Amino acid sequence: MDALFADDAFDRRPRVIAPGAVWLPGFLDAQAQSWLLRRVEEWRSGPVPPHSTLIAGHPMSVRTIGLGWHWRPGRYERRAADVNDEQVLPFPEWMMRLGRKVVASAAEVVAGSADAAGSPTSAVAGPADPAAWGLDPTVYSPDVALVNHYDAHARMGMHQDRDEVDPAPVVSLSLGDTGLFRFGNTRSRNRPFEDIRLASGDAFVFGGPARFAYHGVRGIVPDTAPEAIRDHLLGGGRINITMRTTGLR
Ligand SMILES: O=C(O)CCC(=O)C(=O)O
């Protein structure tokens, strides 16, 4: 219980979480959040319905929609052979621009962060250089988005995002109920890790030395979505969108 009300548990200033990883609380305003949730509604009735991907025969508790590519463990394909064999919707042009804005903001946080240069880990990583972490909006070109819906019982175990050939950063956007996100290290699922409450509108970026860090979602906090967007969250829960760069063509 001591940790529950620790000072940093509710500190929502943008910050470098680990070399390469940046949290941008409140990146999307209420209007942008409801606009995005309306797009999610449209995608739900797209050619490939939200589905629970099988991992080693077990369905994930989140339901996923892919844009640009269809993902299943170990591969990206244009068609959802394991769902209905339809071709997924394209990766939207506007989402690339949004991803670049997130990357630009993350780069600013890194450049302005005494923390990044002065943190104990930076002695290893060297001075924080946003571009060295892949945080360069002029080159960032994601080609897939995975849109995950978490209901009150969904979670995601600690894992690496490693089915992409291109090591460009992953950009994550959260909408709806708060997610209990855990961001760890590249060596194992265990400590050190940091627990972060990803609230509606938050962005999180991990690239460079953090690109292959283990991370997961321990659960969501039901009924924490902002009032203004609840109407767009049919049935409640949390939406997480991750943009990635497959490096495939
Ligand atoms: O929901 C999140 O915040 C993380 C999602 C994630 O790690 C993934 O989709 O690979």
Ligand SMILES: [Fe+2]
């Ligand atoms: Fe992931």
